[in-house]
Amino acid sequence: MFLQRMGNRGIRLGTLFERAASRHPANVLLLDRELDIAPDRGRTMTVTEVADLVDDFGSRLWRAGARPGDHVVVHKRNAFDITLLAIAAARIGAVPVLLSPHLDGGTVTALLRRVERPFLITDAEKLTGELPPEVHALSRRVLLASGTAEHATPLAELAGAPRIPAMAMPPEHPTLVTHTSGTTGLPKLAVHTSFGLEARYRPQSLATAFLRRREPVAIHVSFVHSRLFTALAIALLRGFPVLLLADAEPRRTAALFATLRPAVLEAHPNTYLSWEELADDPLQPLANVKLFSSTFDALHPRTVRTLIGASRRRSARFGQIYGQSEIGPSVARSYGRHRSPDADGRCVGMPFPGMTRVRVVSRDGRRPTAASPGHIEISSDGRIRTYLGEQQRFDGQAAEEWWRMGDLGYRTRWGCLHLTDREVDEIPGFGSTLTVEDRLLTRLPELSEVVIVPVDGGPPRPVVCTADDRPLDGAAWRAAVVDLPRMTAPVHWRRADLPKTGTTKVRRLELARLLADRGPGQDPR
Incomplete structure (x- = not known):
């Protein structure tokens, strides 16, 4: 293998913030939402403070009974402490299993069965309002990042636990479990090793290699995605200030970027699509992006x-x-x-x-x-x-x-x-749906999204979304599709209603099913 010959020691997730603090102790981490596990810390912390927080919560997990090799499932509301809890678990040699906040209770339950009686970290709202009671039987112990609930232990009650030194695990030992997007059904649980994550770090580290100054980096990547961990390592170990976004809503993002002036952005493709409107924002939030x-x-x-x-x-x-x-x-x-x-x-x-x-x-x-x-x-x-x-x-x-x-x-x-x-x-006989979607977005600036889905017994149907949900110009549509493969009349949907994964991908098969249940759409012309 390529990197075995280069002495890959693994990415060492559990000590990421500790190592970053030893190099750049005053570097800062900025958030757009407070941490549920430590709301008093606010939205700005030094890397040194974050390292201490990771150490603290790793020790709390140890007091709760987690040990090296144990699985710790994290499924809570969307905030950066999802990532911090994962790193805290890795610090004591446990294996974090990250489940998106957007997964429904039935899916979470099915995935818990695959993990076989893990520790479960959730919050009171999800535990009492979204998750079925059987998660208690499927878990060795239920811990709460926030709130209180019957038969669950708040992490706040474990404060003051004796600090546990970081555990050094072999590079080939599992260090993180994330799930796939679930665009085609129940997500799969992908087991990452420290060796494998380090192998991913090296090509991606080229992204900041050409920056001469330590300028701010802004990241909007799902907190349960493996990419976030390598993106953090690249930025923090090199001393770049980091802004982590839980919410990518364009207006809020514009205000944050206008203040921070990030030089590097990392985001999902569909997030960038929604950020197109920032290009015309009078605050010029993208002006400093290199x-x-x-x-x-x-x-x-x-x-x-x-x-x-x-x-x-x-x-x-x-x-x-x-x-x-x-x-x-x-x-x-x-x-x-x-x-x-x-x-x-x-x-x-x-x-x-x-x-x-x-x-x-x-x-x-x-x-x-x-x-x-x-x-x-x-x-x-x-x-x-x-x-x-x-x-x-x-x-x-x-x-x-x-x-x-x-x-x-x-x-x-x-x-x-x-x-x-x-x-x-793939739609047989149609050609590349992605290419056709690209052409439609280029030809019709008012489109904010277009997804082409198959239709039983007929040509595929485009589902279109427009800026501010404005009506689609029928004449412009007919002109745009004149040289494209045959499609039915488009269906106009609100972009917020499209079924999406945690990484903002449109769940095309689910969209096709919803479209079939809805029946023939109305031609926006």
């Missing part, structure tokens, strides 16, 4: 152009990394003001030399092309160890060192990887 970074799905060309255009930095760049929770960052590319993403369509980039490899496996015996894409497979040391409780399912996607991404695409003669569709979203 690097826009995204480590998830491919971005819409219109979004890339709009956000780069809002920066006043001479060499502003948009860095796009294609990857997956199970494998980490795999291929990358960047855009500047004079390199339009329109010219390359859905090219998501090239592999990281010496770190990742990519191949596309034919489905019909011929070389994969845009007209006949193949299965995208990645080789990387960042691959997860297994799916917790589903080893057979993991083995179905892993072939020796290669990992099947579940995406379709092809490579050009120059080696650039092009993404056409998710396998489960």
Whole structure:
């Protein structure tokens, strides 16, 4: 493997803040929401203060009975203490299992069964209002980040626990469990090792390598996603002030960015799509951004152009990394003001030399092309160890060192990887839905989202969202689709009503089901 030859010691999650504090003790962490576990700490803390908080809560978990190798499930309302509790658990050698605040009680219960009697950290509101009573039987002990409830122990009651030194676990030991997006059903539980997370850190660390000053970094990434941990490590170990956003609502974000003036942004593609309106904000919240970074799905060309255009930095760049929770960052590319993403369509980039490899496996015996894409497979040391409780399912996607991404695409003669569709979203005979969606967003500036879903027995149907939910111009729509594959009339939905995952991906299969239940939509013309 690539990084074994480079002496990979693992990312050591449990001591991340401690090590950052030893290098840059006065560096600051800023939040847009108070911590439920320590609301008195406010929204601004030094890295030294955060390190002490992690030490404190790791010791409280030890007093609660958690020991090295035990699973600690964290499922609470959305706040950065989700991440801090995970690091606190890792500090004492336990394995944090992070479940999105957006998961429903039935899904949480099903995932708890896979973990087999873990410690459960939640809050009183979720425990009494969203989770079924059986979570008590499925958990070894229920702990509360906030509030009080019967048969549960508030973490506040464990204050003053004797401090426990950090446990040094082997690099190949599980250090974190996160779940997949769940766009195709019940999420899978991905088991990360310290070795694997360190392998992901190295290619992503290139994002800040070219910044000469320690300028602010703003991050809006799901607090239960593995990407957040490597993004934090990159910024904090290099001394960059960090703003962590729980809420990406554009107006609130504009005010925060206008004050902080971040130089680096890290966010989900759909978050960037919603932030397009910041480009015209009189506060100029994006003026100081030198690097826009995204480590998830491919971005819409219109979004890339709009956000780069809002920066006043001479060499502003948009860095796009294609990857997956199970494998980490795999291929990358960047855009500047004079390199339009329109010219390359859905090219998501090239592999990281010496770190990742990519191949596309034919489905019909011929070389994969845009007209006949193949299965995208990645080789990387960042691959997860297994799916917790589903080893057979993991083995179905892993072939020796290669990992099947579940995406379709092809490579050009120059080696650039092009993404056409998710396998489960492919519509036979239609071509790339992602490419068509890109073209519609480019041609119709009033669109804030467009998702093309299949329809039984007929052409696919586009679901469209518009800025401020304004009516769609029928004539403009007809002009925009004249040279595109055949579709039915669009259905106009509020963007807030689209079913989404914790990382803001649209759950296309769920949307198709809702559309079928709703019946034929009204043509907005």
